[in-house]
Amino acid sequence: MRRGNIIKLVxxxxxxxxxxxxxxxxxxxxxxxxxxxxxxxxxxxxxLQAEQDKKGTAITRDDIDKAKAIISNRVNDLGVSEPVVxxxxxxxxxxxxxxxxxxxxxxxxxxxxxxKLTFRDPQGNVVLQGDDLKDAKGGQGQGQGFVVNLTFSSxxxxxxxxxxTKLIGQxxxxxxxxxxxxxxxxxxxxxxxxxxxxxxxxxxxxxxxAVLMRSGSLPVSMSIxxxxxxxxSLGVDSLNKSILAGLYGLIxxxxxxxxxxxxxxxxxxxSLIVYALIVLWVFWMFRVVLTLPGIxxxxxxxxxxxxxxxxxxxxxxxxxxxxxxxxxxxxxxxxRAFITVIDAHVTTLIAAVTLYAFGTGSIKGFALTLGIxxxxxxxxxxxxxxLVLRLTVGINPKMNTRWFGVRRDV
Amino acid sequence: xxxxGHAATYEEVQxxxxxxxxxxxxxxxxxxxxxxxxIPGIISLFMQGLNLGIDFKGGTMLDVTFNKAATQAxxxxxxxxxxxxxxxxLSNGGTTALIxxxxxxxxxxxxxxxxxxxxxxxxxxxxxKEDKVGPAMGQELTRNAIYALIIAIGMMIIYITIRFxxxxxxxxxxxxxxxxxxxxxxxxxxxxxxxxxxxAAILTIIGYSINDTVIIFDRIRENEAKMKRTDSYEDxxxxxxxxxxxxxxxxxxTVLIALLSVFIxxxxxxxxxxxxxxxxxxxxxxxxxxxxxxxxxEVKKHMKKKPRKGGKVIRA
Numbered sequence: 001m002r003r004g005n006i007i008k009l010v011x012x013x014x015x016x017x018x019x020x021x022x023x024x025x026x027x028x029x030x031x032x033x034x035x036x037x038x039x040x041x042x043x044x045x046x047x048l049q050a051e052q053d054k055k056g057t058a059i060t061r062d063d064i065d066k067a068k069a070i071i072s073n074r075v076n077d078l079g080v081s082e083p084v085v086x087x088x089x090x091x092x093x094x095x096x097x098x099x100x101x102x103x104x105x106x107x108x109x110x111x112x113x114x115x116k117l118t119f120r121d122p123q124g125n126v127v128l129q130g131d132d133l134k135d136a137k138g139g140q141g142q143g144q145g146f147v148v149n150l151t152f153s154s155x156x157x158x159x160x161x162x163x164x165t166k167l168i169g170q171x172x173x174x175x176x177x178x179x180x181x182x183x184x185x186x187x188x189x190x191x192x193x194x195x196x197x198x199x200x201x202x203x204x205x206x207x208x209x210a211v212l213m214r215s216g217s218l219p220v221s222m223s224i225x226x227x228x229x230x231x232x233s234l235g236v237d238s239l240n241k242s243i244l245a246g247l248y249g250l251i252x253x254x255x256x257x258x259x260x261x262x263x264x265x266x267x268x269x270x271s272l273i274v275y276a277l278i279v280l281w282v283f284w285m286f287r288v289v290l291t292l293p294g295i296x297x298x299x300x301x302x303x304x305x306x307x308x309x310x311x312x313x314x315x316x317x318x319x320x321x322x323x324x325x326x327x328x329x330x331x332x333x334x335x336r337a338f339i340t341v342i343d344a345h346v347t348t349l350i351a352a353v354t355l356y357a358f359g360t361g362s363i364k365g366f367a368l369t370l371g372i373x374x375x376x377x378x379x380x381x382x383x384x385x386x387l388v389l390r391l392t393v394g395i396n397p398k399m400n401t402r403w404f405g406v407r408r409d410v
Numbered sequence: 411x412x413x414x415g416h417a418a419t420y421e422e423v424q425x426x427x428x429x430x431x432x433x434x435x436x437x438x439x440x441x442x443x444x445x446x447x448x449i450p451g452i453i454s455l456f457m458q459g460l461n462l463g464i465d466f467k468g469g470t471m472l473d474v475t476f477n478k479a480a481t482q483a484x485x486x487x488x489x490x491x492x493x494x495x496x497x498x499x500l501s502n503g504g505t506t507a508l509i510x511x512x513x514x515x516x517x518x519x520x521x522x523x524x525x526x527x528x529x530x531x532x533x534x535x536x537x538x539k540e541d542k543v544g545p546a547m548g549q550e551l552t553r554n555a556i557y558a559l560i561i562a563i564g565m566m567i568i569y570i571t572i573r574f575x576x577x578x579x580x581x582x583x584x585x586x587x588x589x590x591x592x593x594x595x596x597x598x599x600x601x602x603x604x605x606x607x608x609x610a611a612i613l614t615i616i617g618y619s620i621n622d623t624v625i626i627f628d629r630i631r632e633n634e635a636k637m638k639r640t641d642s643y644e645d646x647x648x649x650x651x652x653x654x655x656x657x658x659x660x661x662x663x664t665v666l667i668a669l670l671s672v673f674i675x676x677x678x679x680x681x682x683x684x685x686x687x688x689x690x691x692x693x694x695x696x697x698x699x700x701x702x703x704x705x706x707x708e709v710k711k712h713m714k715k716k717p718r719k720g721g722k723v724i725r726a
Contacts, residue, residue: 303665
């Protein structure tokens with residue numbers, strides 16, 4: 001019995017140590033690891049609000065869907081890993097999260113372009129609409145420099161053919177709203193719907209214009225209702241500071257538990273490591289995006305996870321004082337503490353769920369970490385803490401109760 | 411329930427704590443202390459309100475780190491040159507400027523940044539922080555927060571009523587409102603700025619406060635069931651509070667350790683958030699020990715009196 005328990009405990013400690021060692025790499029992997037919010041690695045968060053035109057035409061679900069598709073298209077061209085584009089049909093909004101984007105200014109520049117694409121003749125008359133354009137791509141030209149390749153729809157190809165025949169030798173302006181994007185000269189009539197705009201110095205410049213042309217016009221005009229932008233180095237700074245804060249918090253809690261609860265304090269610290277590991281893996285599994293308030297919520301749940309241990313140990317102490325044996329004390333203390341904790345945790349969980357349902361943005365992330373933390377702390381206490389406590393007590397049932405912080409003389 | 415030994419008596423519980431004193435008897439003192447903090451806060455709320463950030467009011471906030479120290483005047487002048495007005499707050503030896511103004515369109519925002527770069531000096535682009543919130547979004551946040559609060563409180567009342575009694579639920583909720591009022595009052599008194607994370611902090615305080623209170627209520631529920639006819643409810647409540655005292659203190663200490671480390675090491679952006687939590691958790695621990703159970707006792711005392719007049723005896 002005794003030796004068996006010691007072996008089991010040692011095996012458990014080794015197992016947890018191995019789990020910690022093996023977890024670090026996959027969890028902090030920049031690409032596949034836990035997702036960090038834009039406040040922790042820089043980036044931009046945008047809420048675009050669809051606005052009714054002057055005539056007051058209703059905005060349909062379809063409009064929002066189309067706008068979302070176009071915006072997703074633009075976002076994908078930015079080359080951000082795991083961009084988020086969500087549609088809020090009720091409020092007629094599109095929410096964009098670009099964490100880790102290197103040049104947020106440029107990203108916003110491309111995204112906010114809600115303008116209508118038009119082709120105009122030298123007199124400024126609109127001769128072709130953006131809807132007729134099927135595709136636009138930046139690329140290497142045949143000669144020097146870079147080009148934008150345009151592909152028109154069959155209808156557009158016909159119109160473009162007529163147009164280029166008429167405007168030969170003249171300039172054909174490409175406009176986004178009233179902003180001139182480029183003003184190429186028509187060299188030959190283009191009848192097959194495949195045009196090429198030459199004269200770009202860099203591929204980047206060509207690609208940027210191509211993106212703007214390709215995305216064409218959004219079905220509704222959109223304004224930026226909310227924008228949060230964080231510089232990359234500022235994000236890294238916040239991340240480092242929060243990790244440091246978490247680390248120091250943990251160390252002091254560990255020491256506190258050891259000083260006040262001796263042997264069970266050690267069990268509590270051990271359980272805390274398992275708890276933190278479970279929470280982080282759950283974040284990883286469900287692709288929870290970790291934000292600053294999220295980290296704060298996580299640190300708070302560490303406090304609550306410790307609370308569970310404190311309640312158990314205080315109860316065990318009481319049971320032993322009431323004359324129970326160590327083992328009986330642990331068993332009844334544990335089950336009684338569990339009833340206590342369930343009620344307390346469920347009430348907090350109710351708050352977390354309400355927050356998640358009604359909160360927006362970072363509040364949602366915070367509620368999620370809080371909720372996951374509460375459930376994980378229950379799970380860890382029921383499975384792990386109980387097992388370790390039983391094994392520890394089982395080593396020697398006549399173990400000095402002083403190790404549990406109980407003074408027999410009282 | 412106990413097969414061996416016996417449950418601790420009131421006297422034993424008293425002896426176990428070197429600092430024992432009767433908490434329930436002194437309850438009017440505790441109420442007075444609470445009011446001493448809450449009333450100035452409420453007066454301040456009516457007089458000067460809260461210092462609402464752009465998350466609620468709408469606006470643009472730019473956090474610019476210049477390469478060289480800047481002055482308040484040059485920044486304000488630069489803003490005027492592009493037709494803008496607003497607050498400027500310098501820190502870090504004048505290199506970091508926090509600029510608040512109305513919600514800016516992208517073109518206006520770029521114009522301002524360009525003007526700052528040429529007139530004030532170059533700034534670190536990777537350190538730029540910007541928040542823009544349209545006025546409608548701010549109202550939505552406030553509305554959602556109030557909805558969340560009402561729904562959460564309603565659901566918690568239902569849960570506690572089912573698991574305990576309605577009186578427990580009401581006492582717990584009063585203690586919880588106490589904590590919220592303390593935090594909001596102090597933030598109003600000192601005019602600390604409130605942003606969206608403050609809402610998260612308040613809602614967490616609610617979660618924590620009720621959690622803390624329920625632990626003590628659980629003990630009262632347990633002891634209430636074991637009460638004999640001659641036992642006084644007052645003593646039973648006092649005993650329950652002291653039986654859970656170690657836990658109450660140790661838990662709040664660990665949570666405060668965690669929050670203090672976030673407050674001290676967590677950087678500027680989490681400062682006010684962790685400060686709100688620190689105050690709230692402290693108030694939560696106080697109200698759990700000194701307020702919630704005493705309110706419960708007061709209500710029970712009055713409930714007990716009334717039926718007696720009707721000639722019926724109900725054990726509270």
